[in-house]
Amino acid sequence: MNPFYAEILRSIESELDRSRQTFLLSNHYEQLEKQRTFIDTLLQLGADGVIMSPAIGTPPEDIRMAEDNGLPAVLIARSVEGADVPVFRGDDAYGIGLATNHLISLGHTRIAMVGGTDQTSTGRDRYRGYVVAMQKAGLEVRPEWRFPGPRTKQAGFEVTGAFLALKDKPTAAVCWNDLVAIGLMNGIARAGFVPGVDISVTGYDDLEEAAIATPALTTVWNGQREVGRRAARVLLDRLNGAEVNPVQELIKPELHIRQSTSKPV
Numbered sequence: 001m002n003p004f005y006a007e008i009l010r011s012i013e014s015e016l017d018r019s020r021q022t023f024l025l026s027n028h029y030e031q032l033e034k035q036r037t038f039i040d041t042l043l044q045l046g047a048d049g050v051i052m053s054p055a056i057g058t059p060p061e062d063i064r065m066a067e068d069n070g071l072p073a074v075l076i077a078r079s080v081e082g083a084d085v086p087v088f089r090g091d092d093a094y095g096i097g098l099a100t101n102h103l104i105s106l107g108h109t110r111i112a113m114v115g116g117t118d119q120t121s122t123g124r125d126r127y128r129g130y131v132v133a134m135q136k137a138g139l140e141v142r143p144e145w146r147f148p149g150p151r152t153k154q155a156g157f158e159v160t161g162a163f164l165a166l167k168d169k170p171t172a173a174v175c176w177n178d179l180v181a182i183g184l185m186n187g188i189a190r191a192g193f194v195p196g197v198d199i200s201v202t203g204y205d206d207l208e209e210a211a212i213a214t215p216a217l218t219t220v221w222n223g224q225r226e227v228g229r230r231a232a233r234v235l236l237d238r239l240n241g242a243e244v245n246p247v248q249e250l251i252k253p254e255l256h257i258r259q260s261t262s263k264p265v
Contacts, residue, residue, distance in 0.1 A: 115176025156183025
């Protein structure tokens with residue numbers, strides 16, 4: 001549903017193809033029961049392993065259950081505390097820090113954080129990266145400047161009214177992902193402002209759409225293809241009997257500056 005995961009999936013498929021492995025795909029839509037049903041199906045089919053971006057609220061017991069029943073697991077994009085399996089994801093706190101510091105360097109002092117949720121490790125880490133960058137610059141972090149929840153274009157578009165209605169309207173927004181950022185920019189334009197001039201916006205993930213958005217989106221590349229490649233490689237290593245450390249490996253993000261950010265007017 002999110003092109004971010006499509007890019008990870010493409011990389012996983014490419015790596016598995018080289019080892020003549022076939023994969024089955026399931027979207028859990030953040031539903032634990034749907035995720036559990038799919039894992040049960042994999043166990044019944046005698047699948048070799050599973051690569052998961054765990055649903056919100058996934059307990060470590062669910063992952064241990066798969067492991068104990070001979071289904072080696074590797075996690076991507078999100079981690080689950082207490083799950084003793086390899087994890088591959090971007091360094092979210094560092095990446096959002098890059099975007100926030102970029103806006104600060106341009107002279108912005110009123111910067112909002114739009115999207116995400118504290119229910120996932122990704123959401124917590126990205127918000128922490130924003131807060132740390134603001135505090136290190138001596139800038140105020142106001143509760144009303146945080147808009148948790150949006151993760152889609154539509155949600156980014158719909159939050160625009162509340163964003164523009166703030167008494168001390170932020171001059172910039174750090175967005176949870178590119179989809180939210182593009183939706184927010186569309187909302188800003190619909191309201192008669194010029195995104196990238198009147199209000200600066202940053203995204204996250206550097207999807208293909210980011211470079212051709214209007215204006216072209218300043219965003220953070222999150223290493224999704226590398227996440228997929230490494231996750232597939234480690235799962236194959238596990239299937240071949242290699243010893244694999246159950247550690248979290250963070251891919252270092254990169255900031256890609258385009259036209260959606262500028263000095264405050």
